[in-house]
Amino acid sequence: MERFKDVLKASNLKSTHQRLAILDCIDSFGHIDIDAIYEHIVPKYPSMSKATLYRNINDLISFHILEEVKLPNQKQQYEIKKVPHIHLLCTHCSKVEDVFVETKPLLEAVTLNSGFTISNSFIVMNGTCKECKA
């Protein structure tokens, strides 16, 4: 995927097959944990080492290309970094949804209440998705 080659180059990271496979995989799943990434990639790259996977996940996070997604009662997942958004976890089908809503009023209320200067927010909600209700 050409897009990720550019992303990697912008951070002076080499476009290895392994890295591109990891990024492609995470991109196509949206949100995915490390074992699922491995299971998905290993049939295509049987030599893929878990050490390489872990190392790359950590490196890509520190270059802000990936982001960790911590969900209640779930293994840590990863996603391609995008604009800030909220995560919805359906407790029935385990699907993870992105929602883009305005959080500024909440952040301002928190700032006012606490004197804390907020740099990032991580918002997860769980419940039942539209499809599981039907």
Place this chain on the structure above:
Amino acid sequence: MERFKDVLKASNLKSTHQRLAILDCIDSFGHIDIDAIYEHIVPKYPSMSKATLYRNINDLISFHILEEVKLPNQKQQYEIKKVPHIHLLCTHCSKVEDVFVETKPLLEAVTLNSGFTISNSFIVMNGTCKECKA
């Protein structure tokens, strides 16, 4: 602590020294990870087994006596379950603060936007606390 004996009894759990020590420790720290709990308890109860600690943490969570607190770039922490609130993590001093602000408008916006029925929300913000700014 008498309070926790009652809490345990309400869930038909025996008030063992180990459980009370775990609950006391978590309560006094507010938010704490599993290794810190162990380090804090083992001088008083040298026979305390890590298996007992892990088992109790998991049991107490499933009885809704404890709650996990997942913070960005931090080991998972635990707290005594209380009324819903927001967590602030200071990236300078690593302190974790509770804030109680109204989240209903945000939840309603998310519901409207997604068709998702929300049962719980987990909100974490990081930045700089009042003390670290001074």
Place this chain on the structure above:
DNA sequence: TCTTAAATAGGATTTATTCCTATTTAAGTT
């Protein structure tokens, strides 16, 4: 004090993550 189901200790096992280093490779240079 007696009884018993629940809980613990602590070592074994399993799972998760990181470390190490010889070999390979991406990508820039000639």
Place this chain on the structure above:
DNA sequence: AACTTAAATAGGAATAAATCCTATTTAAGA
């Protein structure tokens, strides 16, 4: 197209985290 080299990988070892197993202990009700 071959050359160069720093970066990256493979894969096994080491370390860390979490769970399992079961003989022994204990909380708590009778």
